[in-house]
Amino acid sequence: MTEIHVRPATPADHDAVGALSVAAYRGDGQTREDHPYEPTLRDAAARAAQAELLVAVDEATGAVLGSVTFALPGSPLAELATEGEAEFRMLAVSPLAQGRGVGEALARACLNRARELGCRSVVICVRDFAADARRLYARMGFVPAPELDWTPQPDVVLLGLRYPLG
Template sequence: MSAIVRDAFTHEFDDIAKLLVEAYSEYASALTPENWQTMQTNLSKITEVAQQGRLIIAQLDRELVGAVVYCPPGTSDTRIFQPEWASLRMLAVSPQHRGQGIGAQLSSECIRRAKEDEAEIIGLHTSELMLPAIRMYERLGFDRDLVLPRRLGIQFWRYVLKLND
């Protein structure tokens, strides 16, 4: 069964913040307590994140099961991406709904929107902790192209998908 994927409503932001923290909490033990606190704080800033891009959610039977932020060209973090690129950030799927293709569905929606926005490339950044996500991104056609500076004590990489191929 595939999830319903749609733009989030403002009244859902608190629930989305809780989902993000829950989804990323498996990485808490790999971080120092201070770095986990920083990550939790960043994940909870949904209102700010929604202003930078479009917050997209996945629902199964009215239950929030996943979320991602799509950043159209011109809105991506220019410290990591070219200004004309689209990007996706903060992909999260609730732990009890993993392995059902929800992350791929949300990522594919971002790719679809990037093509619609005529972006030549969509990018993302991910870390050494997120091996299942990396495998999914590679299955979707993303290629690792840049080592990013370490943050929160962990290694990050940039991945890109060329959309005009």
């Protein structure tokens, strides 16, 4: 079984992160070729400049398997987090690495980072139709936070979730 290591992304990872983010979002039906969110997903360098960009890598090969953006309130990438909270966004796993625990490793790295920073909770949002992601987060202990639900575009429904760190 492949060992997965989560670490901060380096500039050398940015192209791989952008490509796998777009592939993952297309693969589960969240975007398509002309979708307005794809330039944001592809621009890993901008994410790394505005928040913490983490990658999951295959220990044996060094291949980037997935990524996530970790943000604190006040970051240009924080959409939900308020004082004392952290959030993560754009968690993406290469379609070739899905089902191997990469997403959970990235989410757990974000929870650990939030604990290190003394946050009281972590908030995220997930697409309403993303059943696999919702099951993963429920299994990890995230709870629905309906006050965080929102619709950034008419065809996009995001459900808020919270993980209390208490």
